[in-house]
Amino acid sequence: MLVDETRLHIAIQKSGRLSDYSRGLLRDAGLKIQNGKNDLTARVDNFPADLMxxxxxxxxxxxxxxxxxxxxxxxxVLREFSLGEDSPRFEVVAQLGFGKCTLKIAAPEASPYEGPQSLRGARIATSYPRILQRFLDDNGIDATVVKMNGAVELAPRLQIAAFICDLVSTGATLEANGLRAVETVFTSEAVLVRTRKPMAEAKVDQGAKLLSRIDGVLATKESKYIMLNAPSEALREITDILPGAEAPTILPLHGRPGHFAVHAVCQESVFWETLQKLKDAGASAILVLPIEKMML
Ligand code: ATP
Ligand code: MG
Known part of the structure; x- marks a missing residue:
């Protein structure tokens, strides 16, 4: 299968925090994924791609x-890998908006902390030794990085290290282990990466199609379609209020001279406050509709 010059290969996490979101994104992009939870690969029936x-x-x-x-x-994960490489052989082609987390240095709740200087000479346990080392170097701090592959938050209790450097999303795990965050080292979310290795022409085309669909899915998440009616004198103010809308469509309303329908795709969230402003500016019959698919 790996020598197939016509089918794309897409790697996603098998099981973990990113797996459901990754499958969901590909599904939203129209890829029908046929497999059971224990399979290592899956063929996509309706798109020339296989998942790993x-x-x-x-x-x-x-x-x-x-x-x-x-x-x-x-x-x-990308940054930790790249810091060990001479030059990255992939490029980030989309920020995906899920898997958000922060790599933070944390200390036992009771221990004093007065800024990065407090890390001097200390032992810090982490699964991200290269990212942490870069942070320490950037701040001119000499400390010992202790690599652990998991259960990093146990290190202070086991007296393996005074500090830890680990991923945090809500902070609940830190709190449950009597730790508090003291420094932010790196902010992360899931991304789509594409190889820089040359691809067969058919794959370049399929890759561009996949990317355009994923861009569409990401754009749809925030976007709304707004429809409203307004008298001609209010049109300028109303189109200025519409959030993230480029070139709205303005159509005359049949049988109501001087009144128009305004249709627009808004690329930002539409809040109740915005609707109120539109109404105050003279808009009526305001509808906000979700967008199912979009190709930009
Ligand atoms: P694998 O078995 O694939 O190696 P893992 O245990 O290394 O899985 P997960 O815990 O599933 O990884 O996390 C996957 C990714 O999810 C992380 O690398 C990170 O980008 C993101 N993530 C989001 N929130 C958190 C969090 N609170 N803790 C850890 N990772 C998080
Ligand atoms: Mg992992």
Whole structure:
């Protein structure tokens, strides 16, 4: 299967925090994924692509080597990988908006902390030794990085290290382990990466199609279609209020001279406050509709 010159290979996390979102995104982009939870690969029936279900740590190397043309992975994993490479052999082609988290240094609640200087000479346990080392170097701090592959938050209690540097989303895990965040090292979300290795022409075309669909899915998430009626004198103010709308369509209303329908795609969230402003400006019959698909 891997020598197939016509089918794209897309690496996603097999099971973990990113897997459901990654599958969901590809499904929203119209890819029908046929497989059971335990399969390592899946053929997409209606698009020339095969999915590889792997550990997230393996995704950067697969995409770098061109074994997979695309991958979905956290920026944290990518950066840790890239810091060990001479030049990255992949490029980030979309920020996906899920898997948001922050790599933070945390200390036991009771211990004093007076800024990065407090880390001097200390031992810090982490699964992200390269990102942490870069942070320490950038801040001119000499400290010992202790690499752990998991359960990093136990390190202070086991006296393996005084501090930890780990991923945090809500902070609940830190709190449950009697720790508090003291420094932010790196902010991350899931991204779509594409290999820089040359691809067969058919794959370049399919890759561009996939990317355009994914861009469409991402744009739709925030976008709304707004329809409203307004008298001609209110049109300028109303079109100025519409959030993130380019070139709205303005149509005359049949049988109501001087009144128009305004239709627009808004690329930003539409809040109740915005609707009130539109109404105050003279708009009536305001409808806000979700957009199912979009191709930009
Ligand atoms: P794998 O078995 O694939 O190696 P893993 O245990 O390394 O899985 P997960 O815990 O599933 O990874 O996290 C995958 C990614 O989800 C992380 O690399 C990160 O980008 C993101 N993420 C979002 N929130 C968090 C969080 N609170 N803790 C850890 N990772 C998070
Ligand atoms: Mg992992």
């Amino acid at each position: 279900f792997v550990r997230d740590d393996d995704i950067p190397i697969f995409v770098s080597d061109g074994v997979c043309e695309f991958g979905i992975v956290g920026e944290n």
